[in-house]
Amino acid sequence: MPLNITIIGAGSRFSFGITADLIRDEHFTGSTLALVDPDERALDTSTRIVNRMVAESGADLNVISSRYRDEVLPNTDYVLNSIAVGEPFARERDVAIGEEHGIYQPTSQTVGPAGYCRGLRVIPHAVEIAKDVAETCPNATIIDLANPLAAVCRSMIRESGLPVVGLCEQWAVTKRFFAKALDVDEQELELNSVGTNHLTWAIGLEHNGKEILEETIEDLHRPERKDLLGEVPVSARIYKAFGVWPTGTEEHIAEFFNYFLTPETNGGADLGMRIRHTSEEQWDARWEERESWASDAPIDHLLGPSGENAVEIIAALEGYRDPLDEMVNIPNNGLIDNLPHEAIIELPGRVVKGGVEGISIGPLPMAVREILSRRVTQQEIQIDAALSGDRDLALRGLLFDDQITSLEVAEQILDASLKANEKYLPRFL
Structure with missing residues (x-):
């Protein structure tokens, strides 16, 4: 049965990967893909690219687009949220404000002052989307791809009551x-990890059904493996300190702690990290590239598998395929004994027809639990602040960030960020 799938924030790169995956799966034949973005230029360009992809593939996929989600949400089955607010230049300003206070943020998608401010910008819009979905297509499932993912998922669930699954x-x-490290194909491995998005912790590693996590980590610490271990200095040091191996990119992991992104490490550069910047020239070049894809440049590279899993998850939820084992971001609901039930956690899940089932984990080690508990608390305060426009609440949430060095620095960063982002944070005016 054809589905109605809506992407909100269709100017993002996710639109092309999702389109490619829909094209490749015959179960979605005759389905309708609705593209929504308030940015007229972004929407027009993405729509032309997606239409080219569909035409060149010969797929039976209907494509519609609108700047206004209320025009396409009725009868939608799945809503994919990939919004960003004020990017990339709001992020550039936030990162610069942090650097003025000796705080360096390579990704600034989740934590750190810039990641926190990103959440203040995104959360109100995400909640409005969720409420509109609840009103116009209450049986729809929301799949969130927008950062800060855990806080966005929690805000949408809390304020709308709808099911939301976050993917990363x-x-x-x-x-x-x-x-x-093992000199094997990654498809031979099954890695299980648990935590909050962008800071998860390895709890199991299987190779051909055999559990090998502990022996793999032990092997990495042999003297002759020094160079390989040196490729992940943040992960290695976190493991030494807390006894559990973190999972994810070095940049994301480092932002959750105040040990690595310091003036002494040249903002993390000495550890192999770099802060991502987007200049106006780079932004213009990106648009030129997309305009070429929308016109007559080859787009074969856009038609391959995306590497994302949103379409696979939709297929599993619809019963088009066997149950899918996948990492998902969902409410805890007792899966981790010693974290709040409402916390959004990233963990192994099974996607079956009609829903997502998380795997029971039990209690986390005390140190890991405490690290994650701070993030859960911060996210809840961040949501309250974003929705209320309460500066004191915003400051309180920022003070939970491990990169903040003092109350005075937190106040200075917050006030500068609110001023720099006043266009995108009207509730704080």
Whole structure:
């Protein structure tokens, strides 16, 4: 049966990967893909690219687009949220404000002052989307791809009551590293990890059904493996300190702690990290590239598998395929004994027809639990602040960030960020 799938924030790169995956799966024949983005230029460009992809593939996929989600949401089965607010230049300003206070943020998608401010911008819009979905297509499932993912998922669930599943593939970076260490194909490995998005912790690694996590980590610490271990200095040091191996990119992991991104490490550069910047020239070049894809440049590279799993998950939820074992971000609901039930956790799940079932984990080690508990508390305060426009609440949430060095610094960063982002944070005016 054809489905109605809506992407909100269709100007993002996710639109092309999702389109490619829909094209490749015959179960979605005759389905309708609705693209929504308030940015007229972004929407027009993405729509032309997606239409080219469909035409060149010969797929039976209907494509519609609108700047206004209320025009396409009725009868939608799945809503994919990939919004960003004020990007990339709001992020550039936030990162610069942090650097003025000796705080360096390579990704600024989740934590750190810039990641926190990103949440203040995104959460109100995400909640409005969820409420509109609840009103116009209450049987729809929301799949969130927008950052900060855990806070966005929690805000949408809390304020709308709808089911939301968050998806992110950053944990797979560690799987690839372990595959390299073992000299095996990564498809032979099954890595299980648990935590909050962008800071998960390995709880199991299987090779051909055999559990090998502990022996793999022990092998990495042999003297002759020094160079390989040196490729992941943040992960290695976190493991030494807390006894559990973190999963994800070095940049994401480092942002959750105040040990690595310091003036003494040249903002993390001495550890192999770099802060991502987007200049106006780079932004213009990106648009030129997309305009070429929308016109007559080859787009074969867009038609391959995306590496994302949103379409696979929709197929499993619809019963088009066998149950799918996948990392998902869902409410805890007792899966981890010693974290709040309402916390959004990233963990192994099974996607079956009609829903997502998380795997029971039990209690986490005390140190890991405490690290994650701080993030859960911060996310709840961040949501309250974003929705209320309460500066004191926003400050309180920022003070939970481990990169903040003092109350005075927190106040200075917050006030500068609110001023720099006033266009995108009207509730704080």
